[in-house]
Structures are given as structure tokens and as C-alpha cells.
Amino acid sequence: MNEIIEKRRPLSPHLSIYRPMLTMVMSIAHRMTGGALYVGTLLLVWYLVAAASGEGAFAAVSWFMGSILGQLILLGFTFALLHHFFGGVRHFIWDMGYGFGHPMREWLAWGTLICSATFTVVIFAAAHFLK
Amino acid sequence: MAHGIIGDNVPVRGTTRRVRYLGAAKSGTRDVWLMRLTSVALLLLAIAFIWIVLTLIGKDLAGVRAVFSHPPVAILMLLFILASIVHMKLGMQAIIDDYVHSMHLKEWALIANIFFCIGTGVAAVFAVLKLGGL
Numbered sequence: 001m002n003e004i005i006e007k008r009r010p011l012s013p014h015l016s017i018y019r020p021m022l023t024m025v026m027s028i029a030h031r032m033t034g035g036a037l038y039v040g041t042l043l044l045v046w047y048l049v050a051a052a053s054g055e056g057a058f059a060a061v062s063w064f065m066g067s068i069l070g071q072l073i074l075l076g077f078t079f080a081l082l083h084h085f086f087g088g089v090r091h092f093i094w095d096m097g098y099g100f101g102h103p104m105r106e107w108l109a110w111g112t113l114i115c116s117a118t119f120t121v122v123i124f125a126a127a128h129f130l131k
Numbered sequence: 132m133a134h135g136i137i138g139d140n141v142p143v144r145g146t147t148r149r150v151r152y153l154g155a156a157k158s159g160t161r162d163v164w165l166m167r168l169t170s171v172a173l174l175l176l177a178i179a180f181i182w183i184v185l186t187l188i189g190k191d192l193a194g195v196r197a198v199f200s201h202p203p204v205a206i207l208m209l210l211f212i213l214a215s216i217v218h219m220k221l222g223m224q225a226i227i228d229d230y231v232h233s234m235h236l237k238e239w240a241l242i243a244n245i246f247f248c249i250g251t252g253v254a255a256v257f258a259v260l261k262l263g264g265l
Contacts, residue, residue: 034222041219045251048258050239051195058192088170095167123181130188 027107030087033080040077077125082116162221169218173259176211183208199262216252220244 002094020023047065064070090108093099099108186198199205223244231237 014165031226034219035226038219038223041215041251041255045254045258048255048262050190052258052261055192058195081177081181085174088174090175092170123185127188130185 022109025104026087026090026112029083030091033084033087036076036080036082040073040080043073043077075120075124079116079120080121082123083112086112086115140237165217169214169221172210172214173218176207176214179207180211183257190222196262199259200264202263205259205263209256212252213256213258216248220248223248 047061051060060090063079065074090112099105147254175194183204187195190198199208224241227237227244231240
């Protein structure tokens with residue numbers, strides 16, 4: 001009996017039955033960037049623990065971060081961090097009770113995208129300038 | 132107030148309109164609050180984190196140690212790590228709750244999530260303290 005009830009329970013979310021819209025895609029992207037950052041912490045921990053371990057481990061992590069694969073991962077990490085950051089600002093505005101209306105929520109979604117893309121380029125440019 | 136046979140603290144009337152302690156979800160509202168709290172903290176701490184990472188670029192190990200030996204840098208980094216760990220634990224917990232439908236798998240996933248967050252958190256905190264010369 002319990003199993004029948006379990007199977008009848010409505011399960012969220014029903015992503016596949018909706019036509020994709022910007023706000024919805026941005027909501028999914030917020031989750032995906034969050035998940036990516038979760039895995040990305042391993043990169044930060046690797047760097048910090050390697051540096052704390054000594055010269056050999058630090059040289060290895062420095063080599064990886066400088067390699068093409070490492071740079072691509074860092075680019076993705078930077079974009080995920082900024083996307084989640086500006087997405088967080090958007091959620092904060094919503095939590096305050098603003099920005100639910102039609103033009104405003106679209107602007108907030110575009111603002112998140114434009115800000116995260118722009119700052120990714122700025123930060124990566126700054127990183128290569130500092131290298 | 133009337134007292135039933137169940138116990139002195141259980142009112143006979145009004146149980147459905149009265150939620151005691153944390154309610155049926157036990158920790159739901161606390162998690163929502165902690166998520167908002169760490170979000171606000173991370174708005175400031177993520178900027179500090181990005182700034183610290185930019186200063187580390189191109190530095191050798193002695194240079195990295197020198198950066199972390201500044202108390203404000205180490206403190207901001209530790210705060211960033213602590214806020215991130217709580218934030219990502221709650222975030223992954225929400226993802227597991229939403230997408231993992233098998234109760235058995237869900238429980239293991241929730242356990243793995245806590246192990247991952249505490250493990251990475253302790254490792255990062257230890258490394259920052261050691262790099263700072265503590």
C-alpha cells in the first residue's frame with residue numbers, strides 16, 4: 001500500500017514538458033553552475049594542500065593550472081563562479097520582493113548573463129596580465 | 132488548558148494549526164535561512180577570494196606563503212571556505228532531495244555530501260593555516 005502511495009506522489013521537477021524560456025534556462029544554469037563549483041572546490045583544495053605540502057606538489061599543481069586543460073577548467077570555474085554570483089544577486093533581489101514582473105525578470109536574466117560573461121573576460125585578462 | 136492521556140505537553144485541541152518546534156520538516160526553515168545567510172556572506176567573500184587568487188598568480192611557493200602570512204588574507208580565505216562549505220552542503224542537499232528518488236540511494240548520497248563537504252573544508256582550512264605559518 002505504501003509503495004502505491006509512494007509512486008503516486010507528485011515529483012518535482014517536470015522539466016521536459018515545458019518550452020524552454022530564458023528565466024527557466026537561467027534557473028537550471030544556476031543549479032548547474034552550483035554543481036560545477038561543488039566539484040571545482042577539489043581544484044582549490046588541491047592547490048592549497050599542494051602548496052602546504054611542499055615544493056614538489058606545488059610544482060605539479062602549478063604545471064597543471066598552466067596547461068591548456070588546466071586553463072580551460074579555470075576558465076569554466078571562473079564563469080561558473082561569476083554566473084552563480086550574479087545569479088545569487090538576482091535571487092537576493094527576488095528574496096527582497098522585487099523583480100518578479102514581466103520586463104524586470106527578463107532584464108535580470110540578461111543582466112546575469114552579460115555581467116558574468118563580461119567579468120569572466122575581465123578577470124581572465126587581468127590574470128594573464130599579472131602572469 | 133486541557134491535558135490528554137498522551138502527556139502533559141500535548142494539547143488535546145489545535146494540533147493542526149499549531150506547529151511546535153521545527154515542524155514536520157524538522158530542519159527545513161533552518162536550511163533556507165542558512166542558505167540566505169551564507170549567500171549574503173559569500174557576495175562579499177567571493178570578491179575577496181577572487182582578489183586573493185589574482186594576487187597568487189605567477190608566485191612561487193615562498194610568494195604564496197608570504198601572501199597567506201598576512202592575517203587579513205588568511206582570515207578572509209578561512210571565512211570564504213567556511214561559508215562555501217555550508218552553502219555547498221545545503222545546495223547539493225537540495226539537488227539530491229529533488230533528483231534522487233530512491234530513498235536508499237538518497238540517504239547514501241546525503242551522507243557522501245556531508246563527508247565531501249567536511250573533508251574538503253578541513254583540508255582547505257588546514258592548508259591555509261599551515262601556509263600562513265600557524
